Amino acid sequence: MKPRSHNWKIACLPFCVVGLVVSLVAWASSSPVAISPKAPALPEDNSIISTVEQVDQVFENQWSEQGITPTETTDDYLLLRRLSLALHGTIPSLEELREFEAMQGADRIQRWTLKLLEDRRFADYFSERFTRAYVGVEQGQFIIFRRDRFKAWLSEQIQANTPYDELVRTLISGEGLWTGDPETNFITSAVADGNLDRNKLTGSTVRAFLGQRIDCAQCHDHPFDHWKQSDFEGLTAFYGQVEIQVLGVRQNEELKYEVEDRETLEKRTVSPQVPFLNECLPEKGTLREKLAAWVTHRQNRRFERAAANRFWGLIFGVPYFNPVDDLPAPTDLTESDPDVLDILGQDFRENGYDIKRMVQTIVASKPFRLSSTSQTDDSEQIERATDAWALFPLVRLRPEQIIGSMLQASSLKTIDQNSNLFMRGRRFFSEIDFVREYGDLGSDELNDFPGTIPQALLRMNGEFARDNGSASMLNSVGRVSQLDISDEKRVETCFLVCLTRLPTSLERDHFLKQYQTASNPKQREKITEDLFWALYNSPEFSWNH
Amino acid sequence: MFDSTFLSTKFNRRDLCKVAVGSTLSFMLPGFDLKAAQKRGPERQKSVIVLWMGGGPSQLETWDPHPGTAIGGPGNAIKTVVPGLQISDMYPLLAEQLDGMSVIRSMVSKEGDHERGTKYLKTGYRPEPTTVYPALGAIITHETPNQSLEIPQHISMGNTQFPARGGYLGGHLDAFRVQDPGKNIGNMRAGVESPRQNRRLENLNIVSQAFQKGRTIQTKKTLHQSTIDRALTMMSSEQLNAFEIEKEPESVRKAYGDSSFGRGCLVARRLVEQGVHSIEVNLSGWDSHANNFTGHQTQAKMLDPAFSSLLKDLKSRDLLDSTIVLCIGEFGRTPKINPLEGRDHWPTGFSCIVGGGGLKGNVIIGETDPTGKEKKPTEPVQIQDLYATILQNLNIDYKKELISPIGRPLALSDGTPIEKLI
Numbered sequence: 006m007k008p009r010s011h012n013w014k015i016a017c018l019p020f021c022v023v024g025l026v027v028s029l030v031a032w033a034s035s036s037p038v039a040i041s042p043k044a045p046a047l048p049e050d051n052s053i054i055s056t057v058e059q060v061d062q063v064f065e066n067q068w069s070e071q072g073i074t075p076t077e078t079t080d081d082y083l084l085l086r087r088l089s090l091a092l093h094g095t096i097p098s099l100e101e102l103r104e105f106e107a108m109q110g111a112d113r114i115q116r117w118t119l120k121l122l123e124d125r126r127f128a129d130y131f132s133e134r135f136t137r138a139y140v141g142v143e144q145g146q147f148i149i150f151r152r153d154r155f156k157a158w159l160s161e162q163i164q165a166n167t168p169y170d171e172l173v174r175t176l177i178s179g180e181g182l183w184t185g186d187p188e189t190n191f192i193t194s195a196v197a198d199g200n201l202d203r204n205k206l207t208g209s210t211v212r213a214f215l216g217q218r219i220d221c222a223q224c225h226d227h228p229f230d231h232w233k234q235s236d237f238e239g240l241t242a243f244y245g246q247v248e249i250q251v252l253g254v255r256q257n258e259e260l261k262y263e264v265e266d267r268e269t270l271e272k273r274t275v276s277p278q279v280p281f282l283n284e285c286l287p288e289k290g291t292l293r294e295k296l297a298a299w300v301t302h303r304q305n306r307r308f309e310r311a312a313a314n315r316f317w318g319l320i321f322g323v324p325y326f327n328p329v330d331d332l333p334a335p336t337d338l339t340e341s342d343p344d345v346l347d348i349l350g351q352d353f354r355e356n357g358y359d360i361k362r363m364v365q366t367i368v369a370s371k372p373f374r375l376s377s378t379s380q381t382d383d384s385e386q387i388e389r390a391t392d393a394w395a396l397f398p399l400v401r402l403r404p405e406q407i408i409g410s411m412l413q414a415s416s417l418k419t420i421d422q423n424s425n426l427f428m429r430g431r432r433f434f435s436e437i438d439f440v441r442e443y444g445d446l447g448s449d450e451l452n453d454f455p456g457t458i459p460q461a462l463l464r465m466n467g468e469f470a471r472d473n474g475s476a477s478m479l480n481s482v483g484r485v486s487q488l489d490i491s492d493e494k495r496v497e498t499c500f501l502v503c504l505t506r507l508p509t510s511l512e513r514d515h516f517l518k519q520y521q522t523a524s525n526p527k528q529r530e531k532i533t534e535d536l537f538w539a540l541y542n543s544p545e546f547s548w549n550h
Numbered sequence: 551m552f553d554s555t556f557l558s559t560k561f562n563r564r565d566l567c568k569v570a571v572g573s574t575l576s577f578m579l580p581g582f583d584l585k586a587a588q589k590r591g592p593e594r595q596k597s598v599i600v601l602w603m604g605g606g607p608s609q610l611e612t613w614d615p616h617p618g619t620a621i622g623g624p625g626n627a628i629k630t631v632v633p634g635l636q637i638s639d640m641y642p643l644l645a646e647q648l649d650g651m652s653v654i655r656s657m658v659s660k661e662g663d664h665e666r667g668t669k670y671l672k673t674g675y676r677p678e679p680t681t682v683y684p685a686l687g688a689i690i691t692h693e694t695p696n697q698s699l700e701i702p703q704h705i706s707m708g709n710t711q712f713p714a715r716g717g718y719l720g721g722h723l724d725a726f727r728v729q730d731p732g733k734n735i736g737n738m739r740a741g742v743e744s745p746r747q748n749r750r751l752e753n754l755n756i757v758s759q760a761f762q763k764g765r766t767i768q769t770k771k772t773l774h775q776s777t778i779d780r781a782l783t784m785m786s787s788e789q790l791n792a793f794e795i796e797k798e799p800e801s802v803r804k805a806y807g808d809s810s811f812g813r814g815c816l817v818a819r820r821l822v823e824q825g826v827h828s829i830e831v832n833l834s835g836w837d838s839h840a841n842n843f844t845g846h847q848t849q850a851k852m853l854d855p856a857f858s859s860l861l862k863d864l865k866s867r868d869l870l871d872s873t874i875v876l877c878i879g880e881f882g883r884t885p886k887i888n889p890l891e892g893r894d895h896w897p898t899g900f901s902c903i904v905g906g907g908g909l910k911g912n913v914i915i916g917e918t919d920p921t922g923k924e925k926k927p928t929e930p931v932q933i934q935d936l937y938a939t940i941l942q943n944l945n946i947d948y949k950k951e952l953i954s955p956i957g958r959p960l961a962l963s964d965g966t967p968i969e970k971l972i
Contacts, residue, residue: 141679143665197663208679220680328955330680378764387767399768444724455773457721458702461781462737471741509760515753535746539753544774545761 044104044120047112053366056352061371063345068395075395076376081105083376083550084114086505088368090402090549091320092121094130095409098419099481099502118368122361125164125422131360132160133405134319138213138330139176140194142445149249150193151183158187169312169358170301173214177297178290182253189254192247201249203262207241214300216311216332231334232280238264239278243296256291306335309350313363317349320367322400322549372397377550400549401456407547408439408469414503414541415473415480439469456547464542474537476530482537486530492520499533503540594872596907596944597822598690599829601815601857603849603879604710605836606667606900608893610885611846613637613901614655614918621885621922624843632912640850643858649912650870651861651905652971654936656916656927659881659897664837667880667897668712674937674963681954685714686937687828688723689962693946696825700780700787702726705821707814708832718954725830732795732813738785751782792824793817802863807855815856819863822873836879840890864906874907874940885922899927904936909943910971934965942967 068075085105089097097105105117121127136156144152162172179188195205208220222237245262248255263272277292279285285302287295301308310332318324325346326332338347353363367373372394379387379396390396402410412432413420420428443460464470476483485498496516500508508516516536523529540546615638616622627636630645635653637645661667661676670676673683684692691704706713706725716723728735740747762769769775784790795803795816806812814831821829833853838845857877864870882900883893899918905911916929941948941963948967951959 197666205679212679218680220678376764377768380764382766384767399765399772401772444721455720455722456777457724458777458781458784459724459726459737461777462785465778465781466737466739466741466785474741512756512760515756519749531746535742535750535753538741538750539757542754542778543757543761544769544772545757548772548774550761550765 044108044113044116045123047115047119052356053352053362053369056348056366057369059348060345060366063343063348064371064394067393071389071393073390073393073395075371076379076390076397078371078374079376079397081114082505082507084374085117087373087397087549088114088118088121090406090410091322091368092118092130092364093124093126093409094133094403094406095126095413095420096503096505098413099417099498100419102501102505115365115369118365122364128160128164130405131163131319132156135159135163138315139191139209141209149183149196151187151190152194154184154187155190155194163360166359166361169353169360169363170308171358173301173308174294174297177210177214177300178293180253180255186253192254193249196249201247203241203244203247204237206244207237210296210300211240212330214311215305215307216314216326216330217307218328218331235278236280238275239280240296242275242277243292245275245277246292256293258291303354306347306350307332309353309358310335310346312353312358313346313349316360316363317346317367320364320373321398322402323398397550402547402549404440404443404445405436406549407443407464408436410546411439411469411473411541412436414537415482417481417484417502435469439463439467442467461542464547465538470538470541474534474541476534482533483530486526486533492517495520495533496536499536499540503537504543504545595694595696595825595827596872596874597827597829598687598874598876598907598940598944599815599818599822599831599860600687600714601853601875601877602672602710602830602832603836603853603877604668604712604832604834605664605838606879606881606883606895607836607849608838608842608846608883609655609896609899609901609918610883610893611638611640611842611850613653613903615639616918616920619920619922621887621920623887632914635912635914638846638850640847641854641858643854644861647858647861647865648903650865651875651903651911652909652913652915653901653903654915654931654968655899655901655918656930657878657882657900657902657933657936658927658930659900659933662881662895662897664880665712667895671878671880671933672712672714673717674934674965681958681960682715682717683960684717684719684723685725685830686940687714687725687830688716688719689941690828690944690946691723692719693941693950693962694827694944696827699789699825700783701789701792701824701826702784703826704828705826706830706832707731707817708810708834710830710832710834713832714828714830718960719952725828728793728814728817730810731793731817731831732810735790735793738790740785754778789824792820792826795820802859805855805859805862807852807859809852809856811852812856812859815860819860819867819869822864822869823867838883838892839888839894840892842883842887842892845892870906872907874904874909874943876902876904876936876940878902878904885918898925899930902936904940904971907940907943909939913970915968915970931968932965934963935968936965938963938965939967939971943972 082102085097085102089095089101105113108116110116133156136152136159140152140155175188176191179186179191181189183190183193192206195202195209204223208223211217211219219232219237222232222234242262246256246258246260248257248260262275262277264275265272277295279299282299282302282305285299285304287298290298299305311330314324314326314332315329318329335347343351349363349366352366353359356362375395375397377397377399379390381387387396391398412435416428418424420432442463444457473480474482476486481502485495485502488495490498493513496508496513500506500512519532520529523532610616610622611625615625615627615636617625617627626639628639628642628645630637631649632651635648659667659670661670666677669683672685674686675683677683687704696703704714704723704725705728707728708731709729713727714725742750758775791797795813798816803816806816811831811833818829818831833849835849861870861875864873864875881895881897884896886893888894915931916927918927938948946962948963948965949961951961954960
């Protein structure tokens with residue numbers, strides 16, 4: 006009978022392995038635990054307000070010039086939803102709604118914004134957005150490219166509020182191993198088929214940090230812009246001395262940057278040169294350090310404007326100028342008035358390229374607070390108002406926002422770094438699965454495409470929707486069904502949990518009638534399930550508005 | 551943004567759908583008289599089936615064997631029914647069915663990376679960061695829409711990392727993915743019984759209407775409702791039968807082989823009969839950096855029965871004349887055999903089989919160097935030329951320019967049709 010004593014140990018082994026994997030995944034999917042911050046008081050020096058006023062003034066002028074009446078300001082609930090979606094990639098939880106309701110004072114939205122910015126979910130969510138802009142969505146060649154490390158590193162920087170210019174300089178000029186110095190994955194992401202594609206680096210540097218598409222100029226002079234092929238080559242030459250070795254990304258001063266002439270097929274050496282603002286190029290440093298200094302130079306207005314446009318895009322779902330990385334050249338400010346990006350950019354520069362401050366400014370601006378409903382049914386008027394930011398645009402949520410919202414709506418409590426391991430693990434896996442099946446929008450995510458049939462099918466009939474929408478002890482569907490509250494409160498709670506608003510009287514009556522027919526708790530559960538199903542599948546759930 | 555009106559106008563049959571939804575009344579919708587198989591003559595709409603060999607098969611162990619040479623390795627070749635055409639002896643069934651098909655042994659690409667190569671080979675355009683090009687299947691769907699279909703017009707079957715995308719033509723032209731063909735098409739069944747489903751839809755209607763208030767135009771533009779309607783129509787459509795192979799005789803199912811790929815090929819035939827124009831069937835696992843020869847044997851055991859049965863079936867049903875079949879992967883493999891008995895990536899000089907749909911058959915184009923020293927094959931064929939050929943054959947003006955989201959005019963293909971195939 007000797008083996009018997011071993012049997013139970015062997016039997017336990019799988020459980021141990023599962024336990025270990027679950028804990029590792031939960032650990033990997035989480036951020037360092039920090040208690041959810043309380044909404045802080047606003048700082049004494051509230052210089053943001055004057056910037057916001059300047060931004061608003063530009064819009065006011067534009068509206069009165071074009072004879073457009075902006076829509077009304079929206080209510081606080083909806084603002085809360087917009088803020089959570091923009092800053093955390095999810096809708097607010099019932100718990101958060103209650104906390105907000107308990108807050109007093111006219112400045113509570115501003116204070117709430119600060120709270121969201123301090124929450125780790127902001128850094129985690131924005132790091133994914135930045136990662137897409139900088140290195141795309143592909144997992145790439147695992148051995149020398151670690152997207153996960155890169156994203157985690159960015160998240161740390163955002164959480165610590167590293168100045169944006171410093172962050173960009175590190176990306177362009179970083180050295181070391183992609184695992185230990187994750188910023189270097191910016192460089193190694195350009196490795197394809199064993200070779201470092203320097204052209205790709207130039208293209209993404211200029212697109213991500215300067216908001217210009219010069220990729221076409223790689224092969225020929227840009228067809229309808231002023232970029233020349235020589236500009237592209239000159240910029241690429243700054244990456245001419247970067248090398249990927251066993252010890253990681255490093256500079257090799259010996260290297261010369263050569264290109265093959267397309268016609269003669271002869272090689273010629275290209276020396277580094279910038280297409281404009283030559284005076285901003287420093288004398289000292291490695292080639293990449295020089296490039297980094299030039300890109301982020303205080304006089305290089307393209308840098309701050311590109312940042313402002315991207316932040317605007319992330320917050321509204323639509324960039325101020327579309328596409329996000331193809332901005333018009335900055336105008337001469339001695340001759341024309343600054344536009345919105347100029348104002349935001351200047352504030353950014355003068356306040357230490359503070360990412361969180363930029364976000365605060367944009368969400369405090371008037372356009373962010375306008376309603377998405379209008380009085381008119383005239384499509385031309387609506388289009389004009391939308392183009393002028395006099396009407397909050399309807400924007401389709403990203404797959405991560407949809408799954409994030411579905412998960413959040415399935416729980417009455419906030420799902421964040423303080424949630425239990427099970428919840429965090431579930432979020433981690435569900436998100437990966439759902440986004441894969443839903444179809445990733447790629448790095449093109451700020452372009453607006455209509456939803457697809459498979460997505461509708463997934464939301465209506467998918468496994469996740471079924472699990473989440475079936476009442477259980479743990480989820481909100483089950484909890485709301487069982488709570489000892491009036492049916493009216495029940496309907497209200499469902500709407501608050503899913504859509505962050507109260508039902509209209511028509512909606513209230515419709516669902517109340519259904520609850521009145523319920524003769525036992527089981528039926529009540531089914532009615533709640535059906536109500537949740539409708540809310541999950543409504544346009545309101547998967548569109549920001 | 552573009553073409554959204556196309557969807558909203560042509561599919562605006564919400565009321566009809568409401569009647570059809572949740573019941574079996576979908577026979578009220580038009581469409582069943584247009585099955586491709588029942589149409590004869592030039593009016594018959596053409597379809598394309600792409601057999602996608604993910605990972606990049608070796609040309610030397612498929613359609614371009616060089617037996618008895620150093621680069622050929624241990625492989626042998628067999629004769630086919632096409633005069634002068636020999637292929638690897640791992641494909642005895644296919645050798646019998648190749649009549650009417652052509653082989654190109656000189657495909658050339660500049661992309662030696664799986665992802666970039668796949669994107670190039672699926673779209674005919676080299677990938678670039680600022681434009682997502684539509685796959686061949688998306689272009690075909692866009693240019694020759696079949697209005698009578700209730701199921702998607704662009705379908706990709708089998709597991710693949712990089713399915714065919716709609717690119718700048720829009721996400722609605724992404725291939726509808728069926729992970730496990732012949733078994734389960736996923737998310738197609740409502741979670742609850744019919745009366746409850748109706749209550750859910752009624753609920754949805756109430757909530758949607760509330761949202762629409764003050765946003766009529768904007769919500770219409772989202773196409774949310776029409777997308778849901780189309781999904782519901784699909785859920786109750788009889789055309790879904792095309793996905794079910796239980797109705798096929800067992801001998802037929804056996805002939806295709808009991809693999810995901812085999813089932814996918816059988817479903818592909820059924821979809822063509824239903825009038826679907828763009829189908830992709832994926833067979834991955836060709837990335838043979840090690841054990842190239844045994845690896846290709848494993849693959850051949852799935853490819854040979856499925857591909858040959860598909861051709862046989864299409865011919866016997868008089869469908870090959872209206873169906874182009876293209877078997878291709880993202881690149882070929884090195885003539886050099888590496889120390890792991892494997893072959894590495896080789897984007898210059900790889901092979902594909904193409905034919906049907908009115909293309910000239912039994913043509914052999916190009917050859918690779920039997921010594922492996924010469925990198926370039928004779929008569930090199932560019933990817934875009936192959937796609938221009940296919941599009942022209944489908945009566946699609948391949949030179950037609952569409953405007954990309956950034957306002958750049960882009961031709962459907964910037965290749966030139968291959969003379970020898972038309």
